[in-house]
Amino acid sequence: MALLVALLVGGCGSAQHAPTAGHKQARLSRGSRPAGSRPAAKGSASVIALLASGAGGLPRGTSAVASAKARPVAIYASPRDRVPEREFPTRNPFGVTQVFLVKRSIPGWLQVYLPVRPNDSTAWVHDASVKLKLNPYSVLVDTARHQLTILRRGRAVLHARVGIGKAATPTPHGLFYVLEKLRMIPTTGPYGTYAFGLSAYSNVLTTFGSGDAQVAMHGTDEPWTIGENTSNGCIHMSDTFADKLDRTLPLGTPVRIV
Numbered sequence: 001m002a003l004l005v006a007l008l009v010g011g012c013g014s015a016q017h018a019p020t021a022g023h024k025q026a027r028l029s030r031g032s033r034p035a036g037s038r039p040a041a042k043g044s045a046s047v048i049a050l051l052a053s054g055a056g057g058l059p060r061g062t063s064a065v066a067s068a069k070a071r072p073v074a075i076y077a078s079p080r081d082r083v084p085e086r087e088f089p090t091r092n093p094f095g096v097t098q099v100f101l102v103k104r105s106i107p108g109w110l111q112v113y114l115p116v117r118p119n120d121s122t123a124w125v126h127d128a129s130v131k132l133k134l135n136p137y138s139v140l141v142d143t144a145r146h147q148l149t150i151l152r153r154g155r156a157v158l159h160a161r162v163g164i165g166k167a168a169t170p171t172p173h174g175l176f177y178v179l180e181k182l183r184m185i186p187t188t189g190p191y192g193t194y195a196f197g198l199s200a201y202s203n204v205l206t207t208f209g210s211g212d213a214q215v216a217m218h219g220t221d222e223p224w225t226i227g228e229n230t231s232n233g234c235i236h237m238s239d240t241f242a243d244k245l246d247r248t249l250p251l252g253t254p255v256r257i258v
Helices: 002-011 044-052 239-248
Strands: 025-028 063-068 073-075 086-088 099-106 109-113 122-126 130-135 137-142 147-152 155-161 174-185 194-201 214-218 229-231 254-257
Touching: 044 063, 044 099, 044 130, 073 122, 099 174, 109 174, 147 239, 155 239, 194 239, 194 254, 214 239
Parallel strands: 137 254
Antiparallel strands: 025 174, 063 099, 063 130, 073 086, 099 109, 109 122, 137 147, 147 155, 174 194, 174 254, 194 214
């Protein structure tokens, strides 16, 4: 588990705090397995029907989240391909159900965002290979204003001031989603009470610590850095707000950083 958390927080930490051996333990947070979003009334078929109806098909402010079933999920570069380019296991390295944010659908196929480099990568999966749920939540991070906003069905419900990456290691911009929710042990370390791994990677760091420079949202033991540009790319917030995120956001929640 120490190695796994090192992988998660590889792109995190302030200028003063890089990961240390004493802060590399964590537990899966509530709702980490399976994805905690509310299912559509008639399951995946209903979500597929909504996606297939085109622009405006999904209810206002909602997104579709695809999660792995019992077998690895085959990833195709194009619906025309017969051979997948790779597979994702049913659970990621943290033991959390593998999820994908859905971009769009065509008959039999879903285009999904991938948790890989380069950022904003997409590919295709057979719609029968995943389970689909609707998620009413989304997150908007405004780096210029140092503000994080949680929206439910498109309406802002919570706001928080956050810290972001410093000039040399800026927080990447784009559309990402929540991959993991982990309760940190101890909760007094540099990543606070909770860390939420994103499908985002640093645009300037290729490795950090013992893993790739994956970006996360997390608490902090340096509250005076909130509202500042001090991290290696991660978004950090008060532990109180990180606790609220754990209780609110399902896996697969879209996170738009602007």
